[in-house]
Amino acid sequence: MASTSSSSLNNLLHIHHRTLSIPKFPSILKQTQLRSSIKYQSLKVKAASDLLETVKEAITPPQDTEVDLFACPVCFEPLIRKGPPGFNLPAIYRSGFKCTKCKKSYSSKNIYLDLTVIAGAKEYVESQPSRTELFRSPLVSFLYERGWRQNFNRSGFPGPDEEFNMAQEYFKPAEGGTLIDVSCGSGLFSRKFAKSGTYSKVVALDFSENMLRQTYDFIKLDDTISNSNLALVRADVSRLPFASGSIDAVHAGAALHCWPSPSNAIAEINRILRSGGVFVGTTFLRSTSSTPAILRQFDRRFAGNYNFLIEEEIEDLVKSCGFTNYTCKVQQAFIMFSAQKP
Numbered sequence: 095m096a097s098t099s100s101s102s103l104n105n106l107l108h109i110h111h112r113t114l115s116i117p118k119f120p121s122i123l124k125q126t127q128l129r130s131s132i133k134y135q136s137l138k139v140k141a142a143s144d145l146l147e148t149v150k151e152a153i154t155p156p157q158d159t160e161v162d163l164f165a166c167p168v169c170f171e172p173l174i175r176k177g178p179p180g181f182n183l184p185a186i187y188r189s190g191f192k193c194t195k196c197k198k199s200y201s202s203k204n205i206y207l208d209l210t211v212i213a214g215a216k217e218y219v220e221s222q223p224s225r226t227e228l229f230r231s232p233l234v235s236f237l238y239e240r241g242w243r244q245n246f247n248r249s250g251f252p253g254p255d256e257e258f259n260m261a262q263e264y265f266k267p268a269e270g271g272t273l274i275d276v277s278c279g280s281g282l283f284s285r286k287f288a289k290s291g292t293y294s295k296v297v298a299l300d301f302s303e304n305m306l307r308q309t310y311d312f313i314k315l316d317d318t319i320s321n322s323n324l325a326l327v328r329a330d331v332s333r334l335p336f337a338s339g340s341i342d343a344v345h346a347g348a349a350l351h352c353w354p355s356p357s358n359a360i361a362e363i364n365r366i367l368r369s370g371g372v373f374v375g376t377t378f379l380r381s382t383s384s385t386p387a388i389l390r391q392f393d394r395r396f397a398g399n400y401n402f403l404i405e406e407e408i409e410d411l412v413k414s415c416g417f418t419n420y421t422c423k424v425q426q427a428f429i430m431f432s433a434q435k436p
């Protein structure tokens with residue numbers, strides 16, 4: 095009759111712990127104490143394998159299945175998440191997401207959670223307008239926070255710290271809620287929002303894979319953010335992966351002029367916001383109210399690839415997409431506007 099000794103079983107358990115390098119769980123300790131009270135001479139192979147099964151279960155990190163903040167970009171049904179609990183980069187990275195309606199699965203390929211409609215597509219590739227594609231380039235993504243963004247100051251942008259403080263003022267009704275930093279770029283503001291502790295969840299969202307990689311690299315440099323309530327998501331602003339009325343605040347810094355369709359994007363932002371939710375955006379104005387009307391038409395032709403608007407157009411657009419309480423601050427070509435979902 096085969097038998098195993100208490101010490102060899104202990105060694106086996108020890109190897110398990112070391113190999114998987116995870117902390118010992120209290121249930122394992124209980125099993126170990128229990129084992130010492132069993133007379134090992136009579137311990138049969140079956141009993142040992144039962145015990146090993148129990149141990150295996152105990153050393154597997156807890157897996158939760160829950161309805162998630164994220165929704166399917168195809169049907170907007172909230173996704174079911176399976177994996178370690180918590181809204182932070184490591185937990186989300188190790189989780190799988192599934193739409194029970196579409197039966198489609200989503201995962202964190204390359205550090206960010208890919209929630210674009212074509213996530214997982216093998217053959218189909220889709221190109222966006224050049225103002226979107228430009229920011230997918232590795233070089234532009236790398237340079238963005240290393241000189242490119244600083245140039246905005248010449249057009250009247252007050253700089254990231256001041257822009258952040260201004261946005262935080264507008265976001266007061268959304269404190270404690272979920273904030274989506276749409277078109278986050280390299281995460282300049284997402285990091286500030288996450289670090290502020292003002293929001294229960296912050297999502298850094300962009301269409302550019304390389305901008306999201308930059309965001310991740312910057313986050314890694316700061317321990318206080320890497321385990322905070324922050325997620326990295328790839329998505330198109332015109333197809334936001336959240337259920338209708340589920341979000342408290344949306345920030346879109348220097349982004350409107352880069353979107354393929356500002357009206358589709360702002361209508362989509364309105365859809366995901368709850369009643370009373372706040373939208374804050376910044377962009378470059380094509381011209382200011384002091385530019386003579388006759389010159390404004392010329393400005394439009396010289397705007398190039400970007401979709402630069404004038405003050406009146408932005409207000410009209412935001413209100414047309416169903417927002418109220420529109421307000422804005424302008425400094426040269428810089429505009430920060432805010433509006434609320436009724």
Ligand SMILES: C[S@@+](CC[C@H](N)C(=O)[O-])C[C@H]1O[C@@H](n2cnc3c(N)ncnc32)[C@H](O)[C@@H]1O
Nearest residue numbers: 226229277278279300301302330331347348352
């Ligand atoms: C000028 S950067 C702004 C980055 C950052 N928010 C800031 O304030 O500096 C514009 C960003 O818009 C993103 N973008 C362009 N088209 C998009 C789309 N269709 N969906 C989501 N993001 C998009 C680009 O990838 C880029 O990161």
